[in-house]
Amino acid sequence: MDFVGEKIANRLGGKNFDPSKKSYKFMKIKSAKAELKLKYPDAKIIDLGVGEPDIQADSKVVDVLCNEAGKIENRWYADNGIQEFKDAAAKYLKRVYGICNVDPNNEIMHGIGSKPILAMIPLCFINSGDVILTTVPGYPVIANHTRYLGGEVYNLPLYKENNYYPDFSNIPDDILKRAKLLYINYPNNPTGQVATREFYEEVIDFAKRNDIFVISDASYSALTFDDYKPLSFLSVDGAKEVGAEVYSLSKAFNMTGWRLAFIVGNKRFIDLYADVKSTIDSGQFIAIQKAGICALNNVDITHNNCERYSRRHDLLVCALREVGFDVTKPKATFYCYAPIPKGTKCGKIFTNAEDASSYILENAFISTVPWDDAGAFLRFSVTFEAKDYEEEKKIVDEVKERLLKLELVF
Numbered sequence: 001m002d003f004v005g006e007k008i009a010n011r012l013g014g015k016n017f018d019p020s021k022k023s024y025k026f027m028k029i030k031s032a033k034a035e036l037k038l039k040y041p042d043a044k045i046i047d048l049g050v051g052e053p054d055i056q057a058d059s060k061v062v063d064v065l066c067n068e069a070g071k072i073e074n075r076w077y078a079d080n081g082i083q084e085f086k087d088a089a090a091k092y093l094k095r096v097y098g099i100c101n102v103d104p105n106n107e108i109m110h111g112i113g114s115k116p117i118l119a120m121i122p123l124c125f126i127n128s129g130d131v132i133l134t135t136v137p138g139y140p141v142i143a144n145h146t147r148y149l150g151g152e153v154y155n156l157p158l159y160k161e162n163n164y165y166p167d168f169s170n171i172p173d174d175i176l177k178r179a180k181l182l183y184i185n186y187p188n189n190p191t192g193q194v195a196t197r198e199f200y201e202e203v204i205d206f207a208k209r210n211d212i213f214v215i216s217d218a219s220y221s222a223l224t225f226d227d228y229k230p231l232s233f234l235s236v237d238g239a240k241e242v243g244a245e246v247y248s249l250s251k252a253f254n255m256t257g258w259r260l261a262f263i264v265g266n267k268r269f270i271d272l273y274a275d276v277k278s279t280i281d282s283g284q285f286i287a288i289q290k291a292g293i294c295a296l297n298n299v300d301i302t303h304n305n306c307e308r309y310s311r312r313h314d315l316l317v318c319a320l321r322e323v324g325f326d327v328t329k330p331k332a333t334f335y336c337y338a339p340i341p342k343g344t345k346c347g348k349i350f351t352n353a354e355d356a357s358s359y360i361l362e363n364a365f366i367s368t369v370p371w372d373d374a375g376a377f378l379r380f381s382v383t384f385e386a387k388d389y390e391e392e393k394k395i396v397d398e399v400k401e402r403l404l405k406l407e408l409v410f
Contacts, residue, residue: 011148026051026369032358033367040365046399048316048380049367051189051335053254057291058301061253064294068287078283080274081110081262085289089247089262092296096222097232101240106267109274110292112284113259114219114248117273118183119145120280121215124272125180126151132181135166137190137373139217142183154179157374160339164193168206176210182243184233185217187224190371190379191337192330194228200236207242213269214243219261220333222252222302225310228331240266244273251334252302253295260284260292309334312382312392319400320380324410336380340370341408352376364402 005015029049036045056062068074083104090104102108111117118141126132128150134143136155143153154175156166166184184203186195207214216233224230234245244265250256263273295301316336317329327338340356343349350356353370357378360366369379386392 011150029357029367029369032361036361036365043365045361045365045367046395046402047367047384048382048399049369050381050383051369052256052383053251053305053334054383054385055254057254057258058295058298060298061255061291061295061301065287065291068290069285071287074286074290076286078110078286078289080278081283082286082289085110085262085293088293088296089264092299093232093234093247093264096230096299097235099232099235102234102264103267107240107270108262108264109270109277110284110289111246111261111263111277112281113250114217114246114261115141116281117246117261117263118142118215118217120273120276121181122146122149122151123276124269125213129178131175131179132183133166133171133175133179133212134183135185135188137371137377138183138185139189142181142215146181152178155373158188158191158193159374164188164191165199168202176212179210179212182207182212182214183217184214185219186233187220187330187332189220189333190335190369190377192333192335194224194331195231195233197231197236200231200233200239203233204236204238204242208238212242214239216243216245218245219248220251221247222299223306223309223334224332225306225313225329226331234264240264244269249292249295252305253292254301254305255292255295258288258291260288309382311389312384312386312396315393315396316380316382316399319396320403322400323403324408326410334382336382337371338378338380340376340378341410343409345407345409350376353378360403360406364406366399366402 008014008017033045086104086108089108090102093099093102122142122145126146126149130151131154132146133154133156135158146153158164203214222230233239244263246263248261313329317327320327325338327336340350340353353372353376357368357370360368371377371379384395386395
């Protein structure tokens with residue numbers, strides 16, 4: 001008798017649960033890189049797959065954490081967050097996105113990173129048989145937790161032909177009748193596509209007509225380039241009545257491991273989320289929230305990130321085009337999304353993105369992230385480690401030379 005296996009919940013596969021068969025995409029990539037390093041210990045892997053900032057949090061933010069961490073008044077449970085953080089978040093939304101109608105007392109709630117926030121949202125809405133609509137490729141957290149609760153997931157593919165926007169026109173009536181949530185993520189991971197005001201207006205109209213609540217994941221919303229300015233879903237009329245938006249300090253402020261985020265929505269929703277949250281965690285360490293306040297008050301940190309990522313995108317897009325990839329510079333995020341090659345001149349045929357990604361890793365020592373949800377694409381990230389422009393250029397030139405040696409066919 002398998003003492004543990006006989007008790008495993010059906011949502012995880014019951015006694016047939018096998019984590020090796022459900023390996024998270026990025027865990028597979030990490031494992032493949034580790035195996036490659038063991039096989040070729042002197043090989044230098046160029047990591048264009050990592051999805052987190054390449055530099056640490058700003059020294060001003062670190063200093064606040066150091067100063068606040070030892071204060072006796074910060075030792076308590078934070079519960080649903082300190083008011084000062086909510087106030088700073090509201091001011092940040094006004095400064096960066098022009099959102100003026102947010103009440104920091106009742107319409108903002110912090111979270112221990114955006115991932116836990118997204119994981120808790122289905123608990124607020126989903127009963128067995130309910131449906132969520134979610135864009136793919138994308139971040140799977142809301143979808144996974146919906147399935148845990150006995151709900152169903154209806155995927156909205158982000159096809160290149162539709163400019164990486166979801167198509168709401170072909171959703172079956174039965175799905176629409178049971179759907180409670182729509183998850184969107186713009187600027188988008190992995191496609192790099194950005195939202196327009198017209199798109200958000202379409203989302204709001206769709207939500208109202210079909211009585212569906214919208215969750216907008218704005219984790220990358222501040223990382224914009226060139227002529228595109230940060231745009232919030234909540235800045236569009238009617239959005240707060242039909243949805244909520246999640247903001248993360250991880251990407252914009254290089255605070256990935258600090259685990260700090262916040263969600264914004266109308267009071268009715270925030271009350272609901274806060275009730276669920278209070279039974280799951282006791283809030284982020286107050287000193288970290290105070291460091292987060294420092295970050296939100298220093299948007300120049302984000303501006304510097306945008307300059308660095310934009311510069312690297314210029315280099316990488318030029319290099320990938322010279323290799324043969326059909327790719328354009330994104331207007332936001334640190335991701336560059338490209339259709340896979342057909343194969344190589346030596347006769348190798350790529351059947352999907354995972355096949356292409358594995359081949360490039362094993363033969364060029366370049367790590368990418370494969371996506372096969374709506375066509376076969378590779379995601380290249382510009383968060384590789386480099387201390388200045390000269391090193392950035394050197395790394396990108398090396399990427400180009402390694403890829404050219406593969407003799408890829410497009």
